[in-house]
Amino acid sequence: MELVKKYSEDELVVLLKGQDRQAFSYLYDNYAAALNGLIFRMVEDKELAEDILQEAFVKIWNNFAQYDSTKGRLFTWMLNLTRNLTIDTLRSKGYKKQRKISSDENSVSNIQDTNFGADKFDTMGLQKQLANLKPEQRTIIDLAYFKGYTQDEISKNTGIPLGTVKTRMRAAITELRKILK
Structure with a gap:
């Protein structure tokens, strides 16, 4: 072995x-x-x-x-x-x-395999750790890292000022670092 x-x-x-x-x-x-x-x-x-x-x-x-x-x-x-x-x-x-x-x-051939999901790949347990963030931070992290939005897109889609998005993201990342250490 x-x-x-x-x-x-x-x-x-x-x-x-x-x-x-x-x-x-x-x-x-x-x-x-x-x-x-x-x-x-x-x-x-x-x-x-x-x-x-x-x-x-x-x-x-x-x-x-x-x-x-x-x-x-x-x-x-x-x-x-x-x-x-x-x-x-x-x-x-x-x-x-x-x-x-x-x-x-033909949309019938586009049935997705339900056994395959993103949760299967959450090996670091990040989804569970996101629950420890404030809701406004969780939303920003979810949009940026799991849905692929830029900070500018998050700002436009949520109506939150860009500076606030950046501040919340920085605070969320800092909090996640503490949690994951």
Whole structure:
């Protein structure tokens, strides 16, 4: 029986900056489910979520030299990269065209698998932890990280001033950091 090496975040970062494939495999094994959960919540399509996840990990591998640990944790960087990639995909002309074509096809064949859900990928228990936030903070985090809205879009959709959205998001992230430590 082979023992699986466990890395600290600092060790993992050093190895990944050196393009260590074993460390990358560890990264994928330990973070793919959480990132896939984020993607699936945004796109609500299992196959598209898997495609975006694969593209996200390619982007993580190819751009790892850009990661700066002084600006935030590794998971936060990967989460933001994945979220932005998902938003870019949703906004792309190709995606919009494909979506329109799919909606015109026979809708009977579009039944979704109910055994597949974003909750399946909530390996860090973030949904439970969100319950510890104030309702106004929870709403902002949900819209930003699980539905893919930008701060500007949150402001426009909720009628909350942009500065208030930013303040609430900062406070919510600070609170989540305390909870998750």
